[in-house]
Amino acid sequence: MNSVQQYFSNFFKGLASLLKGMWITLVEFFTKKVTEKYPENRATLKMFDRFRGxxxxxxxxxxxxxxxxxxxxxxxxxxxxxxxxxxxxxxxxxxxxxxxxxxxxxxxxxxxxxxxxxxxxxxxxxxxxxxxxxxxxxxxxxxxxxxxxxxxxxxxxxx
Amino acid sequence: MFDFKVVTDWIDELLRSWLPASLVNITECVLIGICLLVAYALFALALIYAERKVCAAFQCRLGPNRVGPFGTVQVVCDMIKMLIKEIIEIKHVDRYLFNLAPYIVIISSLLAFSCIPFAKGLEILDFNVGIFFLIAASSIGIVGILLAGWASNNKFSLIGAMRSGAQMISYELSIGLSILTIVVLSGSMQLSTIVESQADGWFIFKGHIPAFVAFVVYLIAGTAETNRGPFDLPEAESELTAGYHTEYSGMHFGFFYVAEFVNMFIVAAVATTLFWGGWMPLHIPGWESFNAIMDYIPSLIWFLAKSAVMVFIIMWFKWTFPRLRIDQLLRLEWKYLLPINLCNLLLMVVVVAFDLHF
Missing domain, CATH: 3.30.70.3270 (Alpha-Beta Plaits)
Structure with missing residues (x-):
């Protein structure tokens, strides 16, 4: 009985953790992208304060x-x-x-x-x-x- | 709803008025072959572009955006680069099998591709055991992968190919059983009939619980079938460099690469056809005006849009989950997916026998 319980609990725990992971990547999919399109945005591009130029x-x-x-x-x-x-x-x-x-x-x-x-x-x-x-x-x-x-x-x- | 039979019949009559009957058949075969190859290449390019963009978005990047508008010409450039690259002769390989392997992979993928009903009246291979033929044809690809690993004279290639063999044979079972679940519901193996019978409701709604379970299992097994992440251990970069196609270069590598992407589309297209109504528009019983508006959207667009969603889900898997170990991979199939699938098939038989579906 114990192993059967473990089988099902493992299955649903695994499923829940997979869905959680997919939710996190989906949120990431729609977040603002960090890529700077450099030559085009040179007028607005601001380097971070601690950058040593x-x-x-x-x-x-x-x-x-x-x-x-x-x-x-x-x-x-x-x-x-x-x-x-x-x-x-x-x-x-x-x-x-x-x-x-x-x-x-x-x-x-x-x-x-x-x-x-x-x-x-x-x-x-x-x-x-x-x-x-x-x-x-x-x-x-x-x-x-x-x-x-x-x-x-x-x-x-x-x- | 526009029927593509009008176009094909018109071409057929045009050819018949010019050529004798025997030549018409040959010309039509050649024409269809050319169309198929062009569509295959275009789908591959579109999918590679989509993969790079989707992957970039998941990693908070923009992806290709330099060549052409939004980087769309990037994949064309990559293709040209691949075409003009040298195919390197490797010492001590089995030359015949080594050169044969990529063609087996691409031919099996092309055969499966030609079974898909793209739109109303736009099916190339359509006969009474269509879906059975599709599974059979797509399984030939594993022979090519095994040959590629065997002929390469490289132990990592061989390990990759063997893993691929174990994986494909296991997951073929799940794919077959989940397809069987839908065949039980539709009562037909012919792809056009399966699509036609979803005119009053897609199977995912008609078959409710068992159809949904079959869909999820199919999607997981299909991802494994195409050797994509998280099941990409045949080509696990970190341990086997590139698995079975390590030793390939130039267009021979390109064939493996293209076949992988189109196989992903084939899995998505079969999922669309079996579960989400193929090219059938969305109809909600009782909403007459809504149904009429949906009918105005061409069937090809319905099909491609649904397939695109499926492809996105498969890409979503790849960029979310870490790669499985081989024992985890086989445990997932034999201890979880297969028992679930068998119970699910039984449930579907009960549902159909007692007429519990919509």
Missing amino acids: ELIMLHDENNEHHCVACGICEMNCPNDTIHIEFDMVTTEDEKKKKVLRRYMYDHGSCLYCQLCVRACPHHAIDFIPTYEHAVFTREKLIEQLNKPGSKLAGSDAKV
Whole structure:
């Protein structure tokens, strides 16, 4: 008797679980599809926030950045992607200070590990979710991140 | 309701006015053969496209959408690619059987395909044991699969083919018994008569409980017959690369591929014919105007729409359930489907004998 009971209970349990599975796939059949039709929807396509597309230096509305040219990002970069060129200036109180001249970023060798952004003590740089970075020569991938004429925020030192 | 006999009779008379009687027969045979092959290829293309789209939708994707509108030209491109590919000569294979196997598979599938009543007056093979012939013809395909596995000189192919043999022989029983259930109800094996007798109500409604059980069993067994998922262990990719057609390339592989898809359609079409009234429109007794409107829809569209629903259900199975193990597969057949089917057949006989159907 027990085995007969088991036979029927197995049968109906199996049937119920199969129907449940079919219901789940049917719901999935009608959900919104995740495929992006890329070239057509480039105007509306939004990358998710944490996507690391390219490194930028944050500038405020007065064209001021927060980079003190300390070089920690350059030291942290595993691929030698970042090169910082700076000037040594002497301030009024006889202290030597680095002032950023050019912040060079080689997009072609960056591996988007975000070590530079995490290491930065002033949150001067960040990744933005842009894409479409294809160019024809490697030289075009080397970018200067500090905008022309920009200066350190909160400093009155003219460079 | 438009009768396709008008068209065929007109062609017949046209040929008779031009040609002597003996030539007319030959010409008609050739014409029908060409039509059949073209329809076969078109159905295969449509089904491959549908499969890719349905599969994509189940996986939350869009599927092919680059070539042509909604990717419809994609399958045509794939077909052309397949046609111009090289058929690779494998060393140490049984050349004769190796080359013969895909043709056996495709011929059996084509024979079964030609039995289907597509629309009113549009049947190619229609005689008094039609459904019996259809089962017999479609079972020849297993010979081709076994030969393909045997001739390939590859143990994985052979394992795949042997699994396929065990599976087909088992599930043939279920298919046969569920078809027999409907034959008991209709009292005929001729496909056109089966369809005609559903004019006042499809068998799934007329035969109520036993017909429905037979339909479910038929659909499960039919999915297994076509070697489709979740019963696709003859070609289980993860363990046997591709099973019996591992060593095939070019159009020889294409034949296996196409035959699999058209076999799926044949299973769906037979389910439509036996259970859902074939090309018969939906008639509800008492609703005269509704019935009249339904009659305006051409019979071919009725048939294709119903078959499309059946095909969708079979695809739904494939993309829902994981693959069975061989012992699970055989247990399902011998311990569950077969006893259910036998009881169901008995129930149908009782229903028919005491006139309990509608």
